[in-house]
Amino acid sequence: MRINPDKCVACGNCTYVCPMGAIYIDPVKRRATVNRSECVECYACFNGLSQEHLNPTFVRTVRKLFQMARVRFDPEPDVCPTAAFEPEKLEWPRIVRRAFSDPRVPHESTGVHGRGTEEVKTNDVSGRVQTGEAGFTIEFGRPGVGVWFRDIQKMCWALARAGVAFEKKNPVTSLMKDLATGTLREDILDEKVLSAIVEIKVPVAMVEEVIGLVREMEKQIDTVIALGVGARCNENGEEDVVAPILEKLGYKLERAKTNIGLGRVTNAA
Ligand code: SF4
Ligand code: SF4
Numbered sequence: 001m002r003i004n005p006d007k008c009v010a011c012g013n014c015t016y017v018c019p020m021g022a023i024y025i026d027p028v029k030r031r032a033t034v035n036r037s038e039c040v041e042c043y044a045c046f047n048g049l050s051q052e053h054l055n056p057t058f059v060r061t062v063r064k065l066f067q068m069a070r071v072r073f074d075p076e077p078d079v080c081p082t083a084a085f086e087p088e089k090l091e092w093p094r095i096v097r098r099a100f101s102d103p104r105v106p107h108e109s110t111g112v113h114g115r116g117t118e119e120v121k122t123n124d125v126s127g128r129v130q131t132g133e134a135g136f137t138i139e140f141g142r143p144g145v146g147v148w149f150r151d152i153q154k155m156c157w158a159l160a161r162a163g164v165a166f167e168k169k170n171p172v173t174s175l176m177k178d179l180a181t182g183t184l185r186e187d188i189l190d191e192k193v194l195s196a197i198v199e200i201k202v203p204v205a206m207v208e209e210v211i212g213l214v215r216e217m218e219k220q221i222d223t224v225i226a227l228g229v230g231a232r233c234n235e236n237g238e239e240d241v242v243a244p245i246l247e248k249l250g251y252k253l254e255r256a257k258t259n260i261g262l263g264r265v266t267n268a269a
Pocket of ligand 1: 003007008009010011012013014015031032049079080081082083084085
């Protein structure tokens with residue numbers, strides 16, 4: 001995302017809508033400026049503010065005159081008064097930022113809106129996790145934090161060494177050049193996104209090992225990580241295989257989401 005300095009009147013409205021805190025008023029140029037390294041191309045600034053088309057020179061003059069009278073003249077807070085945002089035509093690899101950060105943009109590799117696929121939370125539809133298996137979602141980043149692919153890489157390498165199976169239709173998996181080692185394409189490692197989800201599944205016997213591994217690796221990764229675990233219930237609607245392992249590890253379990261099998265399976269095992 002770019003801001004046209006000829007149009008910006010430094011009202012500061014956009015600095016409040018950027019989930020990455022990537023927009024700041026440059027004290028020298030006295031214009032809003034986007035920190036390109038931190039910008040994840042989510043378009044929250046462009047889409048979140050109404051664009052008005054006031055004349056920038058007129059607005060600056062009025063603001064100066066009001067300032068002289070010690071009166072503030074600010075546009076409505078949900079408006080960019082001079083339509084100063086200019087989205088760039090994003091090329092590879094920067095376009096990856098947008099695919100993982102703007103939920104309204106279909107992901108190139110999956111055609112799915114957002115960052116993930118039908119996954120373990122919708123196992124009645126995805127049919128990925130079978131009896132005797134556990135599915136994991138490892139979610140990196142959040143608004144305000146984000147995540148670099150070079151950090152996701154560290155986790156994927158560790159998971160691959162442990163022998164997990166990466167979900168093939170997952171957007172992060174689609175960026176791997178070597179599934180066996182969990183190696184991502186080099187050209188995306190310096191891209192930052194709002195969040196991304198790695199999806200894996202393992203035999204139940206590996207659940208404790210995977211959780212320990214994620215907790216160990218998270219110490220080396222500078223973002224927030226949320227770990228989700230999914231398993232199949234038995235014919236009585238209970239889950240008594242994975243749950244005891246999680247309880248032994250100190251997790252207090254409550255049903256987060258139970259799907260009752262009314263979905264149409266789209267990913268036959
Ligand atoms: S909202 Fe528009 S005019 Fe105001 S600081 Fe941001 S880019 Fe500049
Ligand atoms: S595109 Fe998103 S991250 Fe980039 S400046 Fe706009 S709001 Fe911030």
